[in-house]
Amino acid sequence: MKRHALSTRIWHWINAVSIIVLFMSGLNISNAHPYLYWGDWGFSPTEAWLAVPRFPDWAVIPGRYSLAIARDWHLLFSWVFALGLLGFMISALVNGHFARDLFTRAPEWRWRLFSAEVRRYLRFDFAHTGGKYGSIQKLTYALVVFVLLPLMILTGMAISPGMGAAWPWLLEVTGGRQSARSIHFLASFALLGFTIVHVLLVLLTGPWGQLKGMTTGQVDERGDAAA
Amino acid sequence: MQRRNVLVGLAALGAGGCSRIGETRGFEALVDGAMEWHRAAHRALAPGVSMAREYQVADLSPFFRGNGTTVIDTQRYRAHLARGFAQWQVTVGGLVARPLALSMAQIRALPQRTQITRHDCVEGWSAIGQWTGPQLGPILQFAGLRTEARFIVFRCADVLYGGRYYESCDLDDAFHPQSILAHALNGAPLLERNGAPLRLRIERQLGYKHAKYLTGIEAVASLEGIEGGEGGFWEDRGYQWYAGI
Numbered sequence: 001m002k003r004h005a006l007s008t009r010i011w012h013w014i015n016a017v018s019i020i021v022l023f024m025s026g027l028n029i030s031n032a033h034p035y036l037y038w039g040d041w042g043f044s045p046t047e048a049w050l051a052v053p054r055f056p057d058w059a060v061i062p063g064r065y066s067l068a069i070a071r072d073w074h075l076l077f078s079w080v081f082a083l084g085l086l087g088f089m090i091s092a093l094v095n096g097h098f099a100r101d102l103f104t105r106a107p108e109w110r111w112r113l114f115s116a117e118v119r120r121y122l123r124f125d126f127a128h129t130g131g132k133y134g135s136i137q138k139l140t141y142a143l144v145v146f147v148l149l150p151l152m153i154l155t156g157m158a159i160s161p162g163m164g165a166a167w168p169w170l171l172e173v174t175g176g177r178q179s180a181r182s183i184h185f186l187a188s189f190a191l192l193g194f195t196i197v198h199v200l201l202v203l204l205t206g207p208w209g210q211l212k213g214m215t216t217g218q219v220d221e222r223g224d225a226a227a
Numbered sequence: 228m229q230r231r232n233v234l235v236g237l238a239a240l241g242a243g244g245c246s247r248i249g250e251t252r253g254f255e256a257l258v259d260g261a262m263e264w265h266r267a268a269h270r271a272l273a274p275g276v277s278m279a280r281e282y283q284v285a286d287l288s289p290f291f292r293g294n295g296t297t298v299i300d301t302q303r304y305r306a307h308l309a310r311g312f313a314q315w316q317v318t319v320g321g322l323v324a325r326p327l328a329l330s331m332a333q334i335r336a337l338p339q340r341t342q343i344t345r346h347d348c349v350e351g352w353s354a355i356g357q358w359t360g361p362q363l364g365p366i367l368q369f370a371g372l373r374t375e376a377r378f379i380v381f382r383c384a385d386v387l388y389g390g391r392y393y394e395s396c397d398l399d400d401a402f403h404p405q406s407i408l409a410h411a412l413n414g415a416p417l418l419e420r421n422g423a424p425l426r427l428r429i430e431r432q433l434g435y436k437h438a439k440y441l442t443g444i445e446a447v448a449s450l451e452g453i454e455g456g457e458g459g460f461w462e463d464r465g466y467q468w469y470a471g472i
Contacts, residue, residue, distance in 0.1 A: 029351070030351075032349070032350040032351055033348070033350035033351035033352050035351075035352070037352075037353075040282070040286065040345055040353065040355060041286075041288050041345060041352075041353040041354050041355045042352060042353060043288070043292050043348075043352035043353065043354050044292070044352075061246075062246035062249045063246040064246070066465070067349065067350065067466075068461075068464065068465030068466045069246075069249050069465060071349070071466070071467065071472075072249065072254075072258040072261075072465075072467075073249070073258075075258070075261050075262060075265060075467070075472055076257055076258050076261040078261075079261055079264060159347075160265075160269075160471060160472045161279065161345075161347050161430070161431055161432055161433060161470075161471055162265070162266070162269035162277075162431050162432065162469075162471025162472060163269055163272070163471075163472075164279070164280060165269075165273065165277040165278055165279045165280070165430070165431040165471075166269050166270075166272045166273035166277040167272065167273070168280055171280060177345060177347065177353050178352075178353055181351060
């Protein structure tokens with residue numbers, strides 16, 4: 001049984017590498033000035049809404065504090081990440097992946113259905129009938145693909161002074177450069193949270209089959225997945 | 228070769244692996260390419276000449292912090308500071324038809340532009356200040372750029388970590404309407420920490436491009452052979468030459 005289209009699989013792994021590199025180099029960039037602000041400006045701890053802890057060397061690229069090298073990685077992989085997402089979105093629109101697997105329909109928006117799904121997940125019962133994904137799963141993936149990932153690109157562009165000059169509306173919609181930087185940081189940790197749950201669910205639902213499904217595209221008849 | 232290096236390193240996916248890749252020549256070529264893509268995208272995506280956002284007086288930061296060099300501890304600079312920079316000179320030379328030496332009085336006598344802009348440091352912070360000074364473009368025009376000139380190099384009076392500070396930009400940024408030689412911040416002469424008596428404003432790029440304590444402006448055909456050859460003090464230490472990102 002075919003589980004994932006080739007374009008989905010290629011993007012999944014390119015994206016996995018991209019967000020790991022972007023996250024770890026981003027932590028190093030955060031270490032350069034670990035304070036977050038709202039609005040257009042902010043430069044000292046007294047204006048900060050958050051003093052970010054220093055991230056240890058093992059968590060950052062390139063393994064020690066270097067703003068210059070971290071930026072090299074970050075700005076290189078921003079292209080891989082953004083063009084990868086664009087390619088995936090186009091192919092998922094064309095091949096029907098979005099419409100078939102990710103969009104929720106009105107009948108699915110029932111509190112009773114959601115709570116039943118949550119109760120099943122709490123019993124570690126990840127089998128679901130009909131469709132590839134459960135409703136909560138669809139909503140989570142849609143939130144990541146249509147909100148969080150594009151938000152990383154949007155806020156990343158708003159932080160860049162060259163883009164802020166080319167597209168001034170970036171600063172309007174994000175509430176200013178420092179707000180964009182704060183949102184960029186918050187959304188990256190939301191993605192970290194998603195990734196941790198995602199990986200845990202893969203581990204709980206037969207990691208070998210899941211990895212096979214996302215790599216070769218094939219899956220056993222009874223195989224199904226909450227990840 | 229480059230791609231293979233990246234793939235091998237990414238397979239390890241440790242930060243240590245990344246630090247090894249980061250030292251290869253192929254990686255350097257890749258990141259330079261990515262930087263060039265960013266620069267090209269910033270130019271291509273703007274309708275016409277993109278302008279950095281200009282703010283209102285109400286948006287000004289209450290204090291404008293200094294970064295990098297904030298004090299120049301040389302007798303020469305201290306003497307200039309004590310005399311109110313009356314004898315300070317900025318030379319305009321290199322590939323120009325008419326080399327110039329401008330005094331601060333002459334710089335203040337040129338047509339002035341005042342702009343309230345946001346200063347973004349590569350570290351991540353931002354401050355908003357009001358800058359006043361003549362546009363760089365007309366000064367270069369008056370000096371008469373020779374056709375071979377492709378970059379403008381800015382020489383500075385400060386020495387940081389044992390290296391002479393300097394910067395450079397392309398002609399696109401040099402002739403940008405918001406590129407000014409600022410001698411005033413928030414209506415008062417520049418303070419020492421902000422680059423007195425004169426600093427560059429190059430508003431679509433990060434703070435390290437905004438060279439302080441200007442002593443010379445030089446038109447060149449290539450950045451090779453100037454200091455570390457990468458086009459700026461921080462660029463020689465690994466930072467991007469195009470700092471609009």
